[in-house]
Amino acid sequence: MIQTDTDRTDGTGGAAAQDIEAEIVEILCSILDAEPEEFTAETRVVAHEKWDSLNSLETMVAIESAFGVRLDLREYHATRTVGDLVGLVAGASGRS
Template structure:
């Protein structure tokens, strides 16, 4: 899961979120706002755990919960990786 380019990071984040939500990546591309899907605290924590484990990073919980879209989440992961 350790994508190194921004494109790889975005694809991996999209895959994790789509898996957690049981939605297709296309659904999330069409409607990237997480609240429009079944995004709740359990889904959020599951995605956080998968992203931290997969990328070998730690994300600030407050910043992670402030992410409203897949793009916001991708930016957080990229920043934690130094991209």
């Protein structure tokens, strides 16, 4: 795997969960016009007042672009929380 200066690694070849979470929160804030304080690992993204099918797909594309991964659509739609998204990205990063 070729690493770029935007890759975030924890020394084991996978992106560090804390870095993944921070980037996902940034993406969610941008798409949902929200504040970072609104999101923790336990936050149910699907319950956010601005979450809809279009924002969901926009978020998926932004995550794939930010982390250089391909997410399985079924697995993505099964996520409910920020923590679920972190786990999905970490798993996808490990498969890259």
